[in-house]
Amino acid sequence: xxxxxxxxxxxxxxxxxLADMRACARQRxxxxxxYARALLLHAFGELEYLGSPGIEQAITAESSAAQxxxxxxxxxxxxxxxxxx
Numbered sequence: 001x002x003x004x005x006x007x008x009x010x011x012x013x014x015x016x017x018l019a020d021m022r023a024c025a026r027q028r029x030x031x032x033x034x035y036a037r038a039l040l041l042h043a044f045g046e047l048e049y050l051g052s053p054g055i056e057q058a059i060t061a062e063s064s065a066a067q068x069x070x071x072x073x074x075x076x077x078x079x080x081x082x083x084x085x
Contacts, residue, residue: 011036 013021018032025035047055 021036022032025032028035043055047059
């Protein structure tokens with residue numbers, strides 16, 4: 001018997017990324033969630049067993065991009081706060 005899928009994780013995407021993922025899932029006749037799960041599990045396999053440099057580069061790039069988004073959000077919030085003072 002397979003393990004129940006009870007854990008959830010929210011992954012922020014741009015509207016374009018979500019639309020692309022939905023389109024790919026639809027082409028394969030599956031839900032977006034199942035499609036995302038298949039991609040995630042494949043990436044885990046690549047990273048764990050093959051040491052894929054492409055996956056490592058994607059992880060590093062996304063980490064850097066997330067840090068940049070946080071910094072930009074903080075700057076925008078600070079500018080809005082000080083403009084209202």
